[in-house]
Amino acid sequence: xxxxxxxxxxxxxxxxxGDPRMVISSxxxxxxxxxxxxxxxxxxxxxxxxxxxKKGTVFAVNPPPVIQLIFDHAGINLSLIQDSEKEIILxxxxxxxxxxxxxxxxxxxxxxxxxxxxxxxxxxxxxxxYNSSSDSFIELYSKINTSLILYEKSVAKKxxxxxxxxxxxxxDGKGKRHFLSAILxxxxxxxxxxxxxxxxxxxxxxxxxxxxxxxxxxxxxxxxELAVGKVFAISIDSFLCGxxxxxxxxxxxxxxxxxxxxxxxxxxxxxxxxxxGAINISQYTIVxxxxxxxxxxxxxxxxxxxxxxxxxxxxxxxEAQMLLSPMIIIFMLISLFSxxxxxxxIKEFSYYAIPVYNSLQCLNDxxxxxxxxxxxxxxxxxxxxxxxxxxxxxxxxxxxxxIMAAG
Numbered sequence: 044x045x046x047x048x049x050x051x052x053x054x055x056x057x058x059x060x061g062d063p064r065m066v067i068s069s070x071x072x073x074x075x076x077x078x079x080x081x082x083x084x085x086x087x088x089x090x091x092x093x094x095x096x097k098k099g100t101v102f103a104v105n106p107p108p109v110i111q112l113i114f115d116h117a118g119i120n121l122s123l124i125q126d127s128e129k130e131i132i133l134x135x136x137x138x139x140x141x142x143x144x145x146x147x148x149x150x151x152x153x154x155x156x157x158x159x160x161x162x163x164x165x166x167x168x169x170x171x172x173y174n175s176s177s178d179s180f181i182e183l184y185s186k187i188n189t190s191l192i193l194y195e196k197s198v199a200k201k202x203x204x205x206x207x208x209x210x211x212x213x214x215d216g217k218g219k220r221h222f223l224s225a226i227l228x229x230x231x232x233x234x235x236x237x238x239x240x241x242x243x244x245x246x247x248x249x250x251x252x253x254x255x256x257x258x259x260x261x262x263x264x265x266x267x268e269l270a271v272g273k274v275f276a277i278s279i280d281s282f283l284c285g286x287x288x289x290x291x292x293x294x295x296x297x298x299x300x301x302x303x304x305x306x307x308x309x310x311x312x313x314x315x316x317x318x319x320g321a322i323n324i325s326q327y328t329i330v331x332x333x334x335x336x337x338x339x340x341x342x343x344x345x346x347x348x349x350x351x352x353x354x355x356x357x358x359x360x361x362e363a364q365m366l367l368s369p370m371i372i373i374f375m376l377i378s379l380f381s382x383x384x385x386x387x388x389i390k391e392f393s394y395y396a397i398p399v400y401n402s403l404q405c406l407n408d409x410x411x412x413x414x415x416x417x418x419x420x421x422x423x424x425x426x427x428x429x430x431x432x433x434x435x436x437x438x439x440x441x442x443x444x445x446i447m448a449a450g
Contacts, residue, residue: 099141099183102132106145107152110194117190119183121145133172137212141177143187146170146209151202158201167202170209228406229378230292231285231339232346232399236374238284239347240367242277247354248363257447266438274351274434278343285339327412334419335409341426342402348433355440355447378403395421398429 101114103121114121124132132144147169148154154167169191173184191204250256259269327335350367357363381403390408395401401422408414440446 099143099177099180101143101145101183101187102128103145103147104129105147105149105151107147109152110147110190113190113194114187117186119186119190133212136172136174136177139174139177141174141180141183143183144170144172145187145191146172155198155201160199160201166206168206168208169202169204171205172209172212174212227289227292227410228381228403229375231289231406232342232374232378232403233371234288235281235285235339235343236346236350236371239277239281239343239350240364242280243347243350243354244357244360244363244367246273246277247351248357248360251355251447252359256441260441260447266441267435269441270351270434270438274344274347274430274437277347277351278340281343281347282340285343331409331412334414335406337423338402338405338409338419341423341430342399344430345398345402345426345433348430348437351437352433352440355437374399381407390415390418392418392421396425398425401425 100122101119102124103110104124104126106114106121106123111121126146129144129146132142136142136144148167151167151169158164158166160166171187171191173180175184195202195204247256250259256269260266353366354363357366377400381400390404394404395418405414405419405422408418
């Protein structure tokens, strides 16, 4: 009994460890994938969204000594300026230079001490100016906001912040769009890739295994018609997978941010995330959504064409999935490179002809509402052209008897 059990086990081990592709995809790839995600992708994504490596300057008008001490304790170096310099600083903030301006009224401490919260009179007011679309916004804003709240608690809430002015100088929800452009394009492409991989391995490799493709090729349909039909159908499926995933993220973000904000408010009153909590698609026009759809569809065609060509070489659907799975790391790295370029303002026209990267860059631009139509046209044209070339190559592979022989 024991010997037979060991023989069965040995046979399975030989089958598993004797197949290098199985070992790589099952043992090595998951560990590498998770290591890259947690060691590189996650920190980089946080840097893109929060901007921890890009420090702004906090300018202050009439800051009392106690505020300077609190800010020093929080690691914030205040740059003191005169009231006459305020307009110059505000212009820079409006241009997303990452700086902040805190304006205190003259004799602020005396006014706070003299104010009676029961009097019904207007409390002394601090004006905090910032731009939520700047790269260094969240980290520095959270420190400033927490410091002011701590001081407010120490003086029994005898002053107001931005009651009648100040606040975000980003135009037309730019901060929310910047947040979307940093996180959503990568997830869209990943969802499309996963949808394309699942559908292609079933429609190409699966039908090849079952002999369905060989049967189709002896019917009146031509190889190019078969290739184009499959690429087109799978592209629509993949596009819908991407939209479904994106909607899931958009619908869950407000709830997640609300929950996070509630926890943060319970500790130190950090409310920077509330600025991002009102994310919605109403800020985008019909034209924006049409452009987004066209870019996604053309990008889906290109991704599906590539996956279909890889799938036709695989002997089984499982083998096709093993061959394609490592590609997700490459897609993520391309996504991060695109996000960095977008954050740095690098938008060379020729970049929009690079496969996959061009779609990601366009998605960044669309969500940021900074896209240029010639870039969109080059991206869509490039994607469709390469998809057509790939479909032709796929049709030639359908005619290759050696490749089409299952097993």
